[in-house]
Amino acid sequence: MIEAAVAGANALTRRWAGTVGSGDSVAVSGAGVWPLLAYLAPAADGAGGDELAAAIGLPAADATEAASALVGLLGSAPGLRAAIGAWVHPRLQLRAQWRDSLPPGSVGVLGDPALLDAWVREQTGGLLDKLPITVDAETLLVLASALVARTRWIQPFDDGMLVATTGPWSGRRLAGLHRTTAERDLLAVYETPAGPVTVLTVEGADGIDVDVAIGVPEAPAAAVISAAIDAPAAVPARRGSQLAEGDTAPGVTVDLGWAYDDSPRLLVSLPRFTVTSSHDLLAHAEVFGLLTVSDLSTQRLSGVSDFPLGVGAAAQDLTASFTADGFEAAVVTAFGMRAGSAPPSGRPLQVRLLLDRPFAFVARHRPSGLVLVAGWVAQGEPAAG
Template sequence: MVADTAIRAVHRLTARWCADLAPDGGTVFTAAGLWPLLAALADGADGTARRELADAVGVPAEGAAGHARELIAALRRLPGVGAAIGLWTKPGLPVSASWTARLPADVHEVLATDGAQARLDAWAARHSNGLVESFPLEVTEDTQLVLASALAVRTEWLRPFVPSVLCPEAGPWAERAIAALYRRTALLDRLAVADTPAGPVSELRVLGTGGIDVHLLLGEETAAPGQVLSAGLGLLARRHPRVTGDLLPYGTPGPGVTVSRSLAYRPEQWLDVVTPRFTVAAGHDLLRSPRTFGLVAASCPDRGHFPGIAGDFPLAVEAAAQNATASFSARGFRAAAISAIAVAAGGIPPKPPYRVREVEFRVDRPFGFLAVHRTSRLVLAAGWVERPDEEPSGLYDSLEDGDGDDTDAW
């Protein structure tokens, strides 16, 4: 189980990142992947850099590297999650043995003069299950140390969605044929509408294997991406009141939600979901917003900031980046991210006999998502979808068990 201290700290960093979001075409990021790197740096920093990094990671700098090691170990124990840390240093850099001892074992390698970038790209591909093919930063002649982390998340839906097509009549996706996914379930409480600081937000929880779920978040059209994602974090922390689909009033009680009565052949109530299939990828230059990540002072090259890492050898952050990707399909969800910091210098039937409650959730404009470990509520990845997948060829190819009769599989 992931420790509560680490979960709170990661979510705090996630919230800081959300507040700084300005997605263009959609984005995906993982604070859970970046946090161990910042914590490790905080442990080895001094002065203003140490204070800023400690504030960003939300734990005291002293012992922060130990928390990073524990978080990586906890992530590795979660089914469907892979995590790793890598450390490379140039020959001759006097790296502190006590600092490296607080990192996961056997991560320290030599930063070779020749072929270093190819080796780092191979490390990124291997630890992201091939989802991220290139390392997020380039090594320069001045690079003395590279600290990186990898986080890969994989879950299969308990029952697959059914491929469909979504053709919105209005909004940013109007008159487009969107590759969509459809599900019907009798479990109306998988959908809820919450009252949040960003206004009403509709949340759909899609349960997957390995205890990993994906929460789809649809806010009002005027709500900013960061506000909607922050509302999702508040829902995880139970800070916002929410009303589940079985208790929602008739009409349109939330974004994308319609509640009505309909005729049916069985007395069950239904939740119908139509949502886009998507793949998003993003590259983040963390030094564009250094204050968010506690890297203002640490990236100042006028002096050294990490005596706990390399003693008197002056080190400053020269680059910090994350490459991430996520996909939501009929069968499941995949996400991966590599973070790195470089330090330098649907006949007529008989009339249905029952009138039942029917809830529809239709996502036909930009929305957010959170990939969450169900038990601990740790957010493994977060993102915003502005450009869903277009209708592909072979859209109606059959799926195993994908007949749409998902009455209790969520």
């Protein structure tokens, strides 16, 4: 069942990413929304249930088991933390079957909204500080999920400076991250309908990888994000070790450098970034299967309660940070290394990846393939000073 849940959540992220524009930095997490939709799907009536089942990619009869499997994975895997919370108004009586479908201990009484905000801070370690919807006197039920992914790079980057000479970031001084490795096949080039896309996999120590991807300058953000999401299942046109002197690809040049030996290497430079996003899910209700269940004129969720219910608000807040040490790391540590004083004589083949214009990123749970967060970096972090 976990394979079906992962496939459904990834498909939701891909569809959602298809709505992303190229103008601003943005991040989305279908993995954060998918369990909530799956818990609601068996409880929805008629067309509402059909729409939710289509959104999660599973029959409603399988949705609860799949949601529990995904929440279990997210709550137990190294580097990940997840929780489901439900808060019920004292005058609303839930159906026992639906209440029991939620994780044990996840249902509470809806009262002071500050307590829900405190739950958000507790579950995210302070990365987010409040619920993304407004709880008022008319709110009868809140269903929420929290997801945190943290990892440290197996090979850290060095902090430095990055100054683009062309493109939309030309002349800007950015907080650069730089790394050299012999593992050229961490980089691959894929052919897509929007043109070639270069994808670099940055490996984390906790089974979490972050892929950064750059297309041709005119490629839409949605197309580049989609290519990064699909990369593990696709066959690359060229891997880093297959690139020869003079070859090019988006963000990539290949030449001969100077070093103390002739071992080929991969040189990576990109800006440090933090992306924060707030989304009104009802603005794209069709993506999430929420069109019918957000119509408050009739009973839409009879499996939740005898009392007429509908989804009056649905939102997501997200923050994602890529630093020298890891993904969503709170502390930045820089390593400086220096070679000896003997003059270099080797001429190694150098595959250079320079992300000096907008690019995509995808954070993924390596063992399951679950996409945790996907996004677009329209602006890198400015350099200090």
